[in-house]
Amino acid sequence: MIQTGISKLDGYLKGGIPYGKSLIYYTSPGVEGNVFGMHTLYHNLSAGKKCVFVASSSNPQAIRDVFREFGWDLNDFSERLFIVDAYSSLVGSISKEKYVVVDPENIDSISNMLRKVMEELDESVIIIFESLSTVMDLCGEKETLAAIENWNKYGMVYDNVLIYNFTAWPYQRDTLEAIKHELFDAVITVGGIAERVIFGQYFGVLNANWSDIPPKSMLFRVLRPGGIRIFIPKILVTGPFDAGKSTFVHALSTRAVSVDRVGTTVALDHGHLDYKGFSADIFGTPGQERFDPIIKMLSGEAMGIFLVVDSTVPKDFVRAKHMLDITKAQGLPLVVVANKQDLSNALKPEEIRVHFNIPANVPIVPAVAAKGEGVFEAFDTLIEKITEVA
């Protein structure tokens, strides 16, 4: 089995892609779907795997340049990476690659080269197609569909993994249906959404015949450098006055700014976190009641909430609960952060659960935000809840 290298996706695929299987990244036009195949390629090269990249819409040097934009230097892997150049002949330029498709407009020419590569390497490799849509544009829809069936069979025989980037231009309906439902062992859809005011790109597993498919899509963004990151546009950090919310935001964030006066947040803490394949923006609210209008205003569209409480001040727990109402937190993934655990009079998480009457399905994570303890445990717990399969 190999991994895609994309957070959560491997989990959704029950660990990754088994050898002998094929997978297609099926992308709506206008969305950066081709990065998925590139991300998977680089991840596997780094993991010591042998990979083949079928270049069909740009010359190999241009491809190396695009990878470099993501901070990925393909030259480090020249012994393990084989580029099948199905482009240079098209524009009449000389290719420096070992494997060159003589006539990229003829599907048999591509098929012959693929077979040659598989036979010569004669071991489990990962084959990634830069753009199946380009092949289809050049060679014809019917011809390409017939060829894919053969490539995937060959891939199965040689225990290869075949991964395709595909942009769903307005091809014939039958073609798109066959691609979505018949030809591949797994289909990952990559599209755009406009949900209220969140504009973004998502991916989801449409089907994968080796795993039950969770009905869940994830927002993502493309970082340069970095590649694909799961995108969480807003995580709210709220809680009573002096619970340590700002400290928590700063301990968690790669970068953060605060608007604080005389030691208390008056407007907002805003932090950004790039961690374990996630890119998240953190909004920390003020705690005092006089700022409630701001809390109300800022809490819309959060994907998850941290409720930070001072474990030594049980009387504030009432206010904490009230803040959950203000932030309209019902139904959102919630993690309670039991802060200041290093103080001698701190209540233990389970004592807080009883005091505060917190339902059993809401995790309480002990933390000392000032020392950075428990902060990432809390983040992992919340992310697990945000991305868990309903």
Next chain:
Amino acid sequence: MTSMIEMLNKVLVDLKKVGGVEASVVASRDGLLIASNIQSYGARAETFAAMSATMLGAAETATTELGKGVPDRVIVETEHGKLIATGAGSKALLIVLTDPDAGLGLILVELEKAAEKVKNIL
């Protein structure tokens, strides 16, 4: 989805053609970045969006508390330029940054027009 972002970007690009305008951002009322034309700045547009939304929201709360209605805009002046934030419908706000010598008259007129367009796009 992409067409909406394209339309917003077009509005922002046009806004930048107005003399003195250096950068512009569309943010949601609750502080999420929707679109930006802010490349020349090192700052993160996300933080800028969140802070601007807080500012306008706080101003609205302050004036309505005193029975003075909803502000048309918030203008912040510094030695190096001006920041102007204005509502663009109930979902979004539009913010521009100008150079220090920019004349406000034309910018405010263009900003209002652009805000109306943003409102209609969303």
